[in-house]
Amino acid sequence: MTELAMATMALFGGADLDDWMTIAGQWTASNEAMVCTQAPASIRSTYESDHVLITFEYRRSSEGVNRMFLNSKMTTGGTSFLLTPRGVVPEGREPASSHAFDDDRWIYVAIEAPHGSGEEALVTWLQTNATADDGNIDPNVTTCPFPTGQRGFIRFEATKPGLEIRKIHVIEAGFTNLFDDTSLDGWEIVRPADPDDPGWVNDDGEVRCRSRRSSWLRTLRTYDDFVLRLEYKIPPAGNSGVFLRAPIEGRVSRIGMEVQLLDDLAFRGEIKPAQHCGSIYDGIAPQVRVPAPANAWNAIEVLCHGKRIRTTLNSIELYDAMLDNAELDTNSHRRPLATRRTVGFIGLQDHAWPVRFRRVRIKELTE
Numbered sequence: 001m002t003e004l005a006m007a008t009m010a011l012f013g014g015a016d017l018d019d020w021m022t023i024a025g026q027w028t029a030s031n032e033a034m035v036c037t038q039a040p041a042s043i044r045s046t047y048e049s050d051h052v053l054i055t056f057e058y059r060r061s062s063e064g065v066n067r068m069f070l071n072s073k074m075t076t077g078g079t080s081f082l083l084t085p086r087g088v089v090p091e092g093r094e095p096a097s098s099h100a101f102d103d104d105r106w107i108y109v110a111i112e113a114p115h116g117s118g119e120e121a122l123v124t125w126l127q128t129n130a131t132a133d134d135g136n137i138d139p140n141v142t143t144c145p146f147p148t149g150q151r152g153f154i155r156f157e158a159t160k161p162g163l164e165i166r167k168i169h170v171i172e173a174g175f176t177n178l179f180d181d182t183s184l185d186g187w188e189i190v191r192p193a194d195p196d197d198p199g200w201v202n203d204d205g206e207v208r209c210r211s212r213r214s215s216w217l218r219t220l221r222t223y224d225d226f227v228l229r230l231e232y233k234i235p236p237a238g239n240s241g242v243f244l245r246a247p248i249e250g251r252v253s254r255i256g257m258e259v260q261l262l263d264d265l266a267f268r269g270e271i272k273p274a275q276h277c278g279s280i281y282d283g284i285a286p287q288v289r290v291p292a293p294a295n296a297w298n299a300i301e302v303l304c305h306g307k308r309i310r311t312t313l314n315s316i317e318l319y320d321a322m323l324d325n326a327e328l329d330t331n332s333h334r335r336p337l338a339t340r341r342t343v344g345f346i347g348l349q350d351h352a353w354p355v356r357f358r359r360v361r362i363k364e365l366t367e
Contacts, residue, residue, distance in 0.1 A: 007175035007361040011047055011154070012056075012168040019046055021296070023075050025158070033166040036158040039064065043156050044072055046231055047359065048299035048315050049172060050151035052113050056168040057106040058083050064160030067091075070113050070121075071152035073315055074291070078152055079121070081111065083163070087125045090144035101127050106166075114146050121146040152315040153299075175229070175361040178219065178346070181205040190248065190347075191215045199350060207357045209240070209350045217348045218246060224343040225365040229301045233356040236294040237266040240355040241281065243347030244304055245340065253281045254335050256344045259302055259311060261355070263294040274330040278311050278318045282331045286311075286318035297358075305365055307338065 011019050014032030025041025027034055034043070054070070061083045068088070069078030081088050086095035088109045101107065110124040120143040156165060178186060184202055192198050192215060199210045200217050207217070224245070234240055239262050246256035258281040264271065273285035277292050278300065290313045292298045303310040310320040321328050324338035331337065348357055 005174055005176045005363070007172045007177050009047065009170050009172075009177075009359055010168070011045055011170060012166065014166060017043075019297070020044065021046060023155075033164040034156075034168075036156075036161050036163040039158050039161045041158045041161075042075070044075070045154040046297035046299060047170065048151065048153050048301075049170065049229070050113070051173070053110065053171040053173075054113075054154060054168070055108070055110045055170075056165055057108050058163065058165045059106045060103045060162045060164050061085055061107075062100070062103050063162045064158060066159070066163045067157045068109075068111075069155040069157070070111065071147070071150045071315075072155035073152055078155060079113075079146055081123065083107075083109075083156075087127075087140055088123060090121075090123060090142070093142075093144070103162075114148070119146065119148070120144055151312070172229075172361065172363075175227075175363045178360045178362055179205065179207055179358075184217070186220055187217050188220055189215060190218055200348075205358055207348070207360070209348070209353070209355045216243065216252070216350055218243070218248070218345040219347070222343050222345055223304075223362065223364065225305045227301065227303045227363040227365065228346060228360075229299070229362075230360040231297045231299050231358050232261055233297050234261060234263055234294055235354060236263055237268055238263050238294060238353040238355060239267065239351045240353055241349040241351065242300070242302070243345065243349060244302065245342065245344035246347045247341060247344055252347060256341050257281070257283065257309075257337070258349070259300070261300075261349075264289075264292070266294060272330070278313045280309065280311075280337065283337050284309070284319055284321050284328050285330065286313075288316060288318060290314050290316045290318065306342075 016029050020043050023042040026038035027043045028037050062085045066083040068081045072078030080091035085100040089095050108126045112122040123142050124139050126139045189198055201208050241258040241261050243252045244257040246252045260279045260281045262277040264277050274282050276286055278286045301312040307323045311318045329337045
């Protein structure tokens with residue numbers, strides 16, 4: 001039996017809040033925990049997904065009302081869970097335990113967001129250093145209704161200071177990380193300007209282009225049908241891209257496809273509709289404009305399945321289109337998308353900007 005692929009990612013390592021965006025109040029990283037120091041407060045992940053297993057620990061939840069949201073949008077929405085001294089509770093439910101733990105005790109939580117229609121979220125929590133005297137050694141398990149077909153960020157809220165959260169991890173079933181934390185293994189720099197001083201480096205899982213026009217970075221193997229997820233960060237007015245089904249030789253965005261990554265607001269020059277951030281470059285224009293600020297991590301997902309392509313930026317779907325739909329293809333009179341490669345490399349573009357990528361993972365699709 002083939003082992004199911006799993007992409008495991010740490011969303012908070014304890015040192016800083018680089019993976020998080022403060023929406024309201026104040027949060028700090030202290031003693032390897034994410035701490036609410038000024039409330040009311042809200043903070044969300046830069047990570048974005050749909051079906052996911054999240055695990056974390058929390059404590060000091062006795063003051064005010066504390067919540068965790070799955071599938072949140074940029075600042076609001078999502079499925080809510082209360083973080084209480086008596087355990088994690090789906091919104092609208094009563095705590096399963098009548099015993100409130102001391103505020104100094106950490107409570108471990110695991111929530112699995114379902115993928116299929118009609119499934120429920122599985123919620124598990126356990127007091128991390130419970131003793132026989134606590135009467136709560138076994139995990140508390142419950143389920144709750146969960147909207148299907150939704151996706152988004154992870155968000156925490158606190159109405160009063162004090163909440164602490166640590167050891168936040170997510171697992172995506174079926175996905176494989178395309179980078180490790182230290183090297184470019186599995187990838188190749190195509191025609192580097194200086195082989196002895198490459199323009200691409202992997203710094204603790206963050207893949208950086210050092211803006212040396214060192215061509216592009218490609219996978220060593222090819223892919224045809226897949227879901228690709230990653231986060232990227234570009235500087236103001238920056239420009240980069242993700243290559244799909246790419247060849248080694250020739251202009252990639254004309255033979256394969258390129259998903260444009262661009263700071264639309266500050267880019268210097270005229271931008272056509274099919275050149276905005278998230279577009280299939282010179283091919284399919286986004287149907288909606290989604291904020292993707294410079295100098296911040298943005299999450300993007302691309303599904304390629306035969307002639308179908310769908311792109312989601314920061315949890316908002318930009319388009320779900322067929323490559324042979326000439327009405328959507330702005331390039332149909334030159335090199336139609338319907339004639340592009342159906343298999344090729346995944347690539348990250350060097351466009352002379354210091355762009356960064358992380359959490360690059362892929363799920364291959366089979367019939």
